[in-house]
Amino acid sequence: xxxxxxxxxxxxxxxxxxxxxxxxxxxxxxxxxxxxxxxxxxxxxxxxxxxxxxxxxxxxxxxxxxxxxxxxxxxxxxxxxxxxxxxxxxxxxxxxxxxxxxxxxxxxxxxxxxxxxxxxxxxxxxxxxxxxxxxxxxxxxxxxxxxxxxxxxxxxxxxxxxxxxxxxxxxxxxxxxxxxxxxxxxxxxxxxxxxxxxxxxxxxxxxxxxxxxxxxxxxxxxxxxxxxxxxxxxxxxxxxxxxxxxxxxxxxxxxxxxxxxxxxxxxxxxxxxxxxxxxxxxxxxxxxxxxxxxxxxxxxxxxxxxxxxxxxxxxxxxxxxxxxxxxxxxxxxxxxxxxxxxxxxxxxxxxxxxxxxxxxxxxxxxxxxxxxxxxxxxxxxxxxxxxxxxxxxxxxxxxxxxxxxxxxxxxxxxxxxxxxxxxxx
Amino acid sequence: xxxxxxxxxxxxxxxxxxxxxxxxxxxxxxxxxxxxxxxxxxxxxxxxxxxxxxxxxxxxxxxxxxxxxxxxxxxxxxxxxxxxxxxxxxxxxxxxxxxxxxxxxxxxxxxxxxxxxxxxxxxxxxxxxxxxxxxxxxxxxxxxxxxxxxxxxxxxxxxxxxxxxxxxxxxxxxxxxxxxxxxxxxxxxxxxxxxxxxxxxxxxxxxxxxxxxxxxxxxxxxxxxxxxxxxxxxxxxxxxxxxxxxxxxxxxxxxxxxxxxxxxxxxxxxxxxxxxxxxxxxxxxxxxxxxxxxxxxxxxxxxxxxxxxxxxxxxxxxxxxxxxxxxxxxxxxxxxxxxxxxxxxxxxxxxxxxxxxxxxxxxxxxxxxxxxxxxxxxxxxx
Numbered sequence: 001x002x003x004x005x006x007x008x009x010x011x012x013x014x015x016x017x018x019x020x021x022x023x024x025x026x027x028x029x030x031x032x033x034x035x036x037x038x039x040x041x042x043x044x045x046x047x048x049x050x051x052x053x054x055x056x057x058x059x060x061x062x063x064x065x066x067x068x069x070x071x072x073x074x075x076x077x078x079x080x081x082x083x084x085x086x087x088x089x090x091x092x093x094x095x096x097x098x099x100x101x102x103x104x105x106x107x108x109x110x111x112x113x114x115x116x117x118x119x120x121x122x123x124x125x126x127x128x129x130x131x132x133x134x135x136x137x138x139x140x141x142x143x144x145x146x147x148x149x150x151x152x153x154x155x156x157x158x159x160x161x162x163x164x165x166x167x168x169x170x171x172x173x174x175x176x177x178x179x180x181x182x183x184x185x186x187x188x189x190x191x192x193x194x195x196x197x198x199x200x201x202x203x204x205x206x207x208x209x210x211x212x213x214x215x216x217x218x219x220x221x222x223x224x225x226x227x228x229x230x231x232x233x234x235x236x237x238x239x240x241x242x243x244x245x246x247x248x249x250x251x252x253x254x255x256x257x258x259x260x261x262x263x264x265x266x267x268x269x270x271x272x273x274x275x276x277x278x279x280x281x282x283x284x285x286x287x288x289x290x291x292x293x294x295x296x297x298x299x300x301x302x303x304x305x306x307x308x309x310x311x312x313x314x315x316x317x318x319x320x321x322x323x324x325x326x327x328x329x330x331x332x333x334x335x336x337x338x339x340x341x342x343x344x345x346x347x348x349x350x351x352x353x354x355x356x357x358x359x360x361x362x363x364x365x366x367x368x369x370x371x372x373x374x375x376x377x378x379x380x381x382x383x384x385x386x387x388x389x390x391x392x393x394x395x396x397x398x399x400x401x402x403x404x405x406x407x408x409x410x411x412x413x414x415x416x417x418x419x420x421x422x423x424x425x
Numbered sequence: 426x427x428x429x430x431x432x433x434x435x436x437x438x439x440x441x442x443x444x445x446x447x448x449x450x451x452x453x454x455x456x457x458x459x460x461x462x463x464x465x466x467x468x469x470x471x472x473x474x475x476x477x478x479x480x481x482x483x484x485x486x487x488x489x490x491x492x493x494x495x496x497x498x499x500x501x502x503x504x505x506x507x508x509x510x511x512x513x514x515x516x517x518x519x520x521x522x523x524x525x526x527x528x529x530x531x532x533x534x535x536x537x538x539x540x541x542x543x544x545x546x547x548x549x550x551x552x553x554x555x556x557x558x559x560x561x562x563x564x565x566x567x568x569x570x571x572x573x574x575x576x577x578x579x580x581x582x583x584x585x586x587x588x589x590x591x592x593x594x595x596x597x598x599x600x601x602x603x604x605x606x607x608x609x610x611x612x613x614x615x616x617x618x619x620x621x622x623x624x625x626x627x628x629x630x631x632x633x634x635x636x637x638x639x640x641x642x643x644x645x646x647x648x649x650x651x652x653x654x655x656x657x658x659x660x661x662x663x664x665x666x667x668x669x670x671x672x673x674x675x676x677x678x679x680x681x682x683x684x685x686x687x688x689x690x691x692x693x694x695x696x697x698x699x700x701x702x703x704x705x706x707x708x709x710x711x712x713x714x715x716x717x718x719x720x721x722x723x724x725x726x727x728x729x730x731x732x733x734x735x736x737x738x739x740x741x742x743x744x745x746x747x748x749x750x751x752x753x754x755x756x757x758x759x760x761x762x763x764x765x766x767x768x769x770x771x772x773x774x775x776x777x778x779x780x781x782x783x784x785x786x787x788x789x790x791x792x793x794x795x796x797x798x799x800x801x802x803x804x805x806x807x
Binding site: 083086087160161164174198201202204205208209210234235236237279280294295296297298299300301354355395396399401404 | 460462521552556560638640641643648651705709710711722725726759762763765766768769770772773776777778779780781782
């Protein structure tokens with residue numbers, strides 16, 4: 001544990017680079033071999049088998065994990081080339097096949113070069129590094145920083161029309177069953193479990209339907225909307241929402257609400273200003289001169305407050321939420337770079353997406369992303385035992401369409417930011 | 426035989442009468458109370474409910490029969506004993522938005538801790554299954570691969586074995602064994618069990634979800650292959666086993682599914698409301714006029730919805746599972762709570778935008794709504 005806490009940038013970066021550094025030469029050598037090979041020889045795929053065997057013999061690595069990985073990686077590369085040849089050798093000319101393979105290999109080498117040089121050991125020219133730019137690009141959409149919740153909330157709202165599903169997704173930890181709604185450490189903020197999500201939705205509906213109104217504690221002559229706490233929990237049976245009911249004060253705080261007189265839920269003062277600014281409350285002057293705030297919430301009104309609250313207090317996030325947010329960022333960045341560099345038809349895409357590759361790249365990328373210049377999360381909470389790495393399987397299997405759209409967008413951002421600008425200069 | 430038919434008719438007529446009574450109460454309440462902000466919204470709702478009162482009982486509840494039998498069942502709960510056929514129909518009805526309904530059907534409604542359709546651990550395991558199948562090019566999973574991927578060194582292997590067994594039976598996977606006399610590592614005899622889907626299911630998945638490469642003999646999963654493919658299987662399994670309540674989770678499932686379908690029906694019947702040009706909702710970036718419409722929100726008030734929901738849930742239950750299902754919709758406090766919760770579900774297709782209720786016009790809503798419109802127009806023409 002102590003060892004984990006001491007992990008520095010210069011400890012983690014080399015570990016992140018290790019496997020990438022072994023993948024690149026294999027692809028580069030393969031490209032050179034194919035380039036030198038007479039295209040006609042490709043027809044007989046046994047030629048490729050022989051070349052691979054020879055290559056295997058040449059490489060003697062002392063670290064077993066690495067030599068196993070390299071062998072696996074090379075054999076995957078050769079298998080994919082063989083499949084491609086078998087599939088197309090009777091349809092397109094061998095010269096074209098050779099060219100395609102060389103192009104696919106070249107694209108893959110370029111992707112690995114970007115991944116390898118995503119940042120540098122002393123973080124010099126920080127603002128020009130891929131990692132910094134990509135984290136900031138995504139941070140702006142999903143988890144913006146700001147001096148106060150209002151600033152963050154408004155940044156989130158700006159991207160909500162396109163990415164609300166992703167913003168919501170990064171709060172909904174996959175491992176919610178390990179979360180505590182209330183922590184012994186009062187400040188800790190957990191992710192949103194399906195049940196808490198449902199409860200927040202219920203609260204939104206109750207506010208919109210037919211709320212009660214009561215005096216605004218901090219502002220005379222004003223009335224704010226209130227709903228009965230019990231109404232929210234009434235439908236739950238078999239005590240399944242007991243934990244949530246007991247933790248209602250904490251849930252309320254994270255969604256910008258407060259408990260009044262022990263029975264009502266109502267927006268906090270700071271949140272009222274925010275709601276007014278964004279048209280989620282409208283004012284109505286009553287005949288008795290009292291100004292009443294009438295709620296007109298959207299689905300995202302309370303959820304984005306939760307996200308803004310978590311972002312503002314990012315130093316106090318639960319272990320599950322930190323792991324979940326950072327794996328989402330790591331995955332988006334990794335896949336975004338691939339989207340940028342590889343054409344959709346690239347036969348080597350599957351190796352990059354293979355879990356054996358993912359599990360060697362993503363956990364270290366997650367840690368790098370947590371450093372202060374990037375997301376600024378507590379990186380000691382990132383799990384990296386092999387067992388926890390298996391959770392990557394869960395994570396990738398739980399993808400949503402909106403995240404896929406965001407990956408496309410990251411790819412386009414990379415192209416515009418790094419390639420177009422470079423070409424223009 | 427005639428006796429049974431008479432009994433069925435009398436049950437069905439009784440259910441229809443109860444629904445009409447519910448409509449009367451709802452209309453009465455709406456006439457007393459207005460929570461709408463859009464001028465004319467309440468009146469539009471009252472008019473719609475009155476229309477329903479007039480047209481729904483006609484031809485022995487033709488609208489219900491068409492909407493439930495032809496639309497809802499076909500899309501989400503096919504009435505067949507054939508698992509593959511049920512699966513195919515559910516899978517075909519998938520759209521991005523209808524996926525939200527499919528998800529909600531699995532884990533959205535309130536249930537007891539022990540009796541939800543998919544338990545807490547089953548849903549994450551479905552996500553892993555997606556990856557397990559995606560990471561091979563023969564659309565098989567192997568027991569050892571499964572253990573390696575999902576086993577926990579701190580727990581005995583029997584847990585992960587049990588999980589695999591559950592999944593195999595749940596999805597009706599077929600297996601074949603491969604015996605290796607001497608494995609490479611320890612020169613020991615090893616038996617590997619490969620699991621895949623039955624041929625009928627594979628055929629359905631072909632093209633869109635699995636790409637078969639005959640030249641190479643591979644079966645890749647496509648980008649479209651996701652957790653909802655499995656969730657559709659889950660639903661298909663419940664649909665074909667609807668007569669075996671024990672197998673599908675008992676009264677909780679019956680009440681939950683009937684209530685969600687009742688919500689879909691009600692949502693489909695809600696009238697669209699026209700809003701003034703200066704209504705802020707039209708400028709809200711999350712409102713897309715091309716596939717969303719503002720609907721009255723007062724139907725969601727407890728006093729209105731309770732009156733409509735109770736009889737509607739029974740109607741659905743009866744059409745889906747006959748007397749067996751109907752007998753499980755008892756007016757108990759627990760059931761009332763489950764039903765009460767349902768009104769807040771389907772949040773992605775029945776969403777709030779600036780305090781107004783907005784329906785996303787997914788195919789199922791449009792199709793059901795069309796049945797109603799056609800019958801009204803037909804009557805007017807006559």
